[in-house]
Amino acid sequence: MRNQLILWVCCLWILSGWTPAQAAVAVTAQVDRTFVSPGQSLQMQVKVSGDSGEVDLSPIVDFKVRSLGTSSSVQIVNGRMSKEVSYNYLLIPRGKGKLTIPPLTVTVAGQSHRTEAITITVSDTPPAGRQGVAPDKEVWVTGELSEKNPYTGQQITYTFRFYRGVPIDDAKFQPPGFKGFSTQEVEDRHSYRKIINGREYAVTEVYFILTPLEEGEWTVDPAVVNVGVLRRRRGGGRSPFDDFFNRSVVEPRVLQTKPISVTVRPLPPLPPDRAFSGLVGRFTMTAETESTHLAVGDSATLTIELQGKGNIADAQHPDLALPAAFKSYADNPEPEVVADRNGVSGKMVFRTALVPVEPGRYVLDPVRVTYFDVDKEAYHTLKVQLPPLTVVPGASPDSQPLTVTPGTLPLLKKRVDFTGRDILPPKEGLAAIQPHKPMGWPLFLVLLAAPASIYGMVVITQRVRRPDTSAAAVMKGRARQALKRAASARTDEAFLSSLYQALTAGIFSAAGRSGEALTWKEAESVLLENQYSEEDAAAAAKLLAEIESTKFGGQTLPDGRRKTLLDETRTMTRKLAP
Amino acid sequence: MKKGVLILVMILWPLTLPPAGQAQENAHRFIAAMKAYKSQDFGTAIKEMEQIAQSGVRNGAFFYNLGNAYLKDHQLGRAILWYERALKLLPNDPDLRFNADYARSLTRDATDEKTVSPWRVFFFWKYRLSQSTIVLLAVIFNLLFWSMLLVRRIFHRRGVRYAAIAVAVPAVIFMVTALFNYYEKAYIHHGIVLMEQVSIRSGLDQTSTELFVLHAGTKIRVVKQNNTHLQIRFGKDKIGWVEKEAVGLI
Numbered sequence: 001m002r003n004q005l006i007l008w009v010c011c012l013w014i015l016s017g018w019t020p021a022q023a024a025v026a027v028t029a030q031v032d033r034t035f036v037s038p039g040q041s042l043q044m045q046v047k048v049s050g051d052s053g054e055v056d057l058s059p060i061v062d063f064k065v066r067s068l069g070t071s072s073s074v075q076i077v078n079g080r081m082s083k084e085v086s087y088n089y090l091l092i093p094r095g096k097g098k099l100t101i102p103p104l105t106v107t108v109a110g111q112s113h114r115t116e117a118i119t120i121t122v123s124d125t126p127p128a129g130r131q132g133v134a135p136d137k138e139v140w141v142t143g144e145l146s147e148k149n150p151y152t153g154q155q156i157t158y159t160f161r162f163y164r165g166v167p168i169d170d171a172k173f174q175p176p177g178f179k180g181f182s183t184q185e186v187e188d189r190h191s192y193r194k195i196i197n198g199r200e201y202a203v204t205e206v207y208f209i210l211t212p213l214e215e216g217e218w219t220v221d222p223a224v225v226n227v228g229v230l231r232r233r234r235g236g237g238r239s240p241f242d243d244f245f246n247r248s249v250v251e252p253r254v255l256q257t258k259p260i261s262v263t264v265r266p267l268p269p270l271p272p273d274r275a276f277s278g279l280v281g282r283f284t285m286t287a288e289t290e291s292t293h294l295a296v297g298d299s300a301t302l303t304i305e306l307q308g309k310g311n312i313a314d315a316q317h318p319d320l321a322l323p324a325a326f327k328s329y330a331d332n333p334e335p336e337v338v339a340d341r342n343g344v345s346g347k348m349v350f351r352t353a354l355v356p357v358e359p360g361r362y363v364l365d366p367v368r369v370t371y372f373d374v375d376k377e378a379y380h381t382l383k384v385q386l387p388p389l390t391v392v393p394g395a396s397p398d399s400q401p402l403t404v405t406p407g408t409l410p411l412l413k414k415r416v417d418f419t420g421r422d423i424l425p426p427k428e429g430l431a432a433i434q435p436h437k438p439m440g441w442p443l444f445l446v447l448l449a450a451p452a453s454i455y456g457m458v459v460i461t462q463r464v465r466r467p468d469t470s471a472a473a474v475m476k477g478r479a480r481q482a483l484k485r486a487a488s489a490r491t492d493e494a495f496l497s498s499l500y501q502a503l504t505a506g507i508f509s510a511a512g513r514s515g516e517a518l519t520w521k522e523a524e525s526v527l528l529e530n531q532y533s534e535e536d537a538a539a540a541a542k543l544l545a546e547i548e549s550t551k552f553g554g555q556t557l558p559d560g561r562r563k564t565l566l567d568e569t570r571t572m573t574r575k576l577a578p
Numbered sequence: 579m580k581k582g583v584l585i586l587v588m589i590l591w592p593l594t595l596p597p598a599g600q601a602q603e604n605a606h607r608f609i610a611a612m613k614a615y616k617s618q619d620f621g622t623a624i625k626e627m628e629q630i631a632q633s634g635v636r637n638g639a640f641f642y643n644l645g646n647a648y649l650k651d652h653q654l655g656r657a658i659l660w661y662e663r664a665l666k667l668l669p670n671d672p673d674l675r676f677n678a679d680y681a682r683s684l685t686r687d688a689t690d691e692k693t694v695s696p697w698r699v700f701f702f703w704k705y706r707l708s709q710s711t712i713v714l715l716a717v718i719f720n721l722l723f724w725s726m727l728l729v730r731r732i733f734h735r736r737g738v739r740y741a742a743i744a745v746a747v748p749a750v751i752f753m754v755t756a757l758f759n760y761y762e763k764a765y766i767h768h769g770i771v772l773m774e775q776v777s778i779r780s781g782l783d784q785t786s787t788e789l790f791v792l793h794a795g796t797k798i799r800v801v802k803q804n805n806t807h808l809q810i811r812f813g814k815d816k817i818g819w820v821e822k823e824a825v826g827l828i
Contacts (some may be wrong), residue, residue, distance in 0.1 A: 117648075172788050177774035179652060183686075221774075423677040424718065426615055432639035433608050433630055436667065439713050441760040447717045448753065451724030458728060480747050 025050040029115035029197045031091075034137075036122055043068065044198075046087040046106060047117060053108035055087050062099035062227045063091035065358065071190040077222070093122045093387055118198030133290075138166045141225050143257030144177065145210075146343075151265050151472075152215050153280035154374045155310055155343045158208040160223050160257065163194075163201045169228040169250050173206065180218035180264070181210040186339050207341040209313060212264040220561075229253055267372055274381055275319070279371035281310015281343075285318075285382040287367045289354070292387050296394040297352045302328075302386070304367055307347030313337045315348045318419070321365040325358040325391070347483035349466070356391040357539035363388045476577035478502075483570055495562060503544050509568045509577035520545035540572055604630045608640075612645070620651035636657030638708075641676045650679050655772035655794035657681050658828040662770060662797070666828070669708055685795035689813050702750070709759045716756045719749035727741040767800040769810065769825040776825075778818035782807050798825065 021490070033042050041277075052072070057065050068088035101118040126514050135280050139162075146157040158178070162171070174405075186207035194203050212218070228250035283306060290301040313335055322328055330352045337346035356362075364386040373380040410490045426504055427430075429433050479502045486498030493535050504523070508515045511526045518526070524541035528534065547565070550557065557565070611626035627644045641664035649657035661678035668674055698705050703712070726742035729735055771792045779786040782804075790812070791799070798810040801817065808825055812815045 011799050159671055174775065174777065174788075174791065179774060421680060421681055423646055424673040426612065426643040427639040427673070428604055428612050429639075430608065432643060433604050434637060435635050436637050436710070438636075438710055441757075444713055444717070444756060444760070448720050451721050453723045455728050455731070458731060462731070504644055 025108050027113040030195050030200055034120055041090050041092045042203045043092050044089045049084045051108050052085045053106045056105040059102040063092055066090040073192040111455050139164050141255045141257050143223050145260050149263050150212050152212050152267055153281045157209055162204045165201045167230040169230050171227040174224040176221040184209040184339055209339050209344055215266040218262045220260040222259055223231045225255045227253050228476040232498040254256050276550045277369050277371055283308030283371050292389055294391050296356055299355050302352045302354055303349040305347055309343055310344040312346055317350045318367050318369050323362045327338045327352040327355040342344040359391045359393045360389050471514045472512045479505035479573045479577050492557050499547050502573050503569050506573035602635050614818050623647040638664045654684055657668050658795040659770040662828045667708055686793040689798040712752055712754045716752035723749045768828045769798050769800050771796045773824045778820050782819055790816050
């Protein structure tokens with residue numbers, strides 16, 4: 001019940017014609033097309049926002065005018081009501097060429113308001129674009145700089161505008177190259193509607209804050225937009241299903257702005273008695289201390305606020321010339337900076353804790369910051385005088401820091417920031433052009449493999465040259481040794497003993513086993529067992545028997561026999577143990 | 579036989595050295611480039627040094643100078659490209675690191691990858707030592723290792739065994755790193771965006787959808803390439819195609 005009552009009150013309030021926005025009457029005239037063929041008509045709408053009015057159509061001579069009625073609308077936004085009345089007309093051209101709808105006078109509440117003139121083109125040539133709009137005026141882009149002759153470091157705004165008079169699809173924006181500038185894009189883009197020559201366009205603006213880095217002639221390259229213009233399919237006419245099923249074709253278009261030349265001027269020479277802060281723009285400064293009466297060891301905060309429009313974010317802590325009886329502790333700067341279509345503005349707050357170490361009355365030097373004023377085109381020094389500080393002795397000994405003389409004042413460490421940026425110089429020595437050829441991977445692998453290969457060869461060699469420890473080899477060695485002894489023996493006994501040892505060792509080597517002594521019978525059978533011919537076995541057995549009999553018979557060897565016996569034994573031994 | 583090999587080496591050795599005339603011409607060009615650089619004529623300095631680079635000179639200090647000239651000439655992409663090439667040869671040069679850091683600070687694209695990755699911390703030697711140094715260390719440690727094994731084999735010194743094991747660890751580390759560097763050089767390519775701004779698209783045509791935009795100086799990884807385009811990766815999840823002219827391979 002209560003809700004119904006409120007609803008009725010609202011309706012009556014609206015119907016009563018209460019128009020709080022009466023003071024803001026706006027009158028516009030717009031047409032549905034600006035390009036028609038002879039015999040075609042167009043519609044004109046005169047909108048009166050705020051109240052109803054009376055439209056004087058008598059100035060229109062190039063067109064026949066028929067009324068299509070009136071419509072009105074009421075909007076309540078955020079508790080504010082606004083009313084708009086639209087007067088609709090059908091215009092039929094009376095001729096060809098450029099025809100004009102002159103400014104129309106609309107009388108609202110006794111006051112006269114005028115619309116803008118609208119030019120209509122009537123031609124036999126069918127319009128190429130949609131809804132009678134020339135293609136170059138369906139969608140277009142512009143780029144604009146707020147200042148074409150800025151100073152180095154002065155912030156300027158590049159505004160990109162995208163005008164759309166027809167539906168579009170899938171627009172892609174490529175910002176221009178800003179060579180010679182540091183760039184910051186403003187996050188907030190601005191969209192609005194604008195009537196141009198009686199036609200309504202949607203406009204989107206994109207902003208970039210540019211800061212010239214160096215003096216000279218620079219060019220802002222074109223910004224490019226790739227856009228698809230939606231067109232209804234030709235042929236077959238339009239049906240209600242066209243919109244529902246999005247039966248349209250996309251005509252790709254590439255739009256670009258014109259390049260803009262910029263002449264960046266250098267900053268004028270700095271007056272000799274001033275220190276430039278690097279700030280370019282328009283700034284103000286305030287400074288204040290938390291307290292002017294302090295005790296030794298207490299802390300008072302000195303707050304310096306630097307604010308304005310320009311490169312405020314680059315502001316450094318102003319230099320403070322403090323008496324030696326103060327310690328200072330600087331906080332990190334607190335930036336409050338915003339970037340909008342008008343540029344970068346805001347403030348930087350610098351806080352410094354001042355701690356007196358000696359009582360007394362101190363007059364602090366003013367805080368000075370010199371910046372370049374872009375409006376006055378001159379350096380300007382901001383100066384704020386700080387109030388004198390009175391320092392009394394601390395209440396307790398603990399609260400009093402040691403008295404520090406200026407010469408022994410402890411150094412306050414502070415983070416070192418860059419005060420300027422540049423690169424280090426080139427390396428000028430001719431050594432810089434000495435070619436340095438890196439090692440290729442094949443050579444690298446060869447160098448890796450070489451030591452391993454050498455090691456491998458050594459191992460193989462060692463293995464090849466390792467002594468044979470088999471029984472056959474051992475016995476063969478003994479046979480060789482015994483033969484050497486026999487050759488150098490001085491007595492017959494030693495000679496025969498050595499021959500016996502050489503021959504038995506040779507036989508054992510042939511058999512592949514070890515042993516010390518053999519009878520001639522055993523020797524023959526051993527050799528036969530090891531696949532030696534009967535002839536060889538018999539010869540060996542005979543030789544062994546002869547040596548044994550000579551040795552144990554105590555006979556003296558005749559001349560020449562010693563040599564032949566040695567040769568026969570050597571030959572047999574080599575045959576058995578080659 | 580030995581005499582023949584010696585003669586062959588003596589014939590081939592001069593072919594591996596730059597011609598004397600070329601070296602002299604490079605020296606003249608370099609002096610002219612430095613003179614132009616000092617007189618702020620960076621265009622001439624670049625032109626002269628590019629000629630030297632085309633003659634095949636590969637030197638970290640020279641690449642550093644070329645990066646400097648491009649940076650002074652406001653060609654951020656090419657400046658970072660030459661700094662990156664120089665860093666491969668002189669990773670610890672303080673001047674080079676300073677200038678390269680400064681140039682990188684001027685780029686507009688922020689990567690979503692961590693500045694200091696665990697990979698770089700764990701395999702610090704790969705990034706702190708030049709590739710030539712790593713190769714040299716691998717060869718030296720490898721030689722030491724096998725020499726110790728040889729000493730042990732021939733002279734039967736048992737204490738050498740532990741020294742050989744100690745040397746084997748750095749030998750393996752540097753060998754694997756060097757081999758990975760060779761692999762990386764052959765198969766993993768990085769590049770630097772040269773143009774002020776370039777659209778990375780979903781395909782090879784200009785009408786392909788623009789996926790994202792990169793700006794001069796941004797480092798990207800080349801995934802694959804054809805005659806006209808490179809498929810590149812930026813960050814963890816951004817991949818697309820770009821014209822070859824827009825990117826310089828490091």
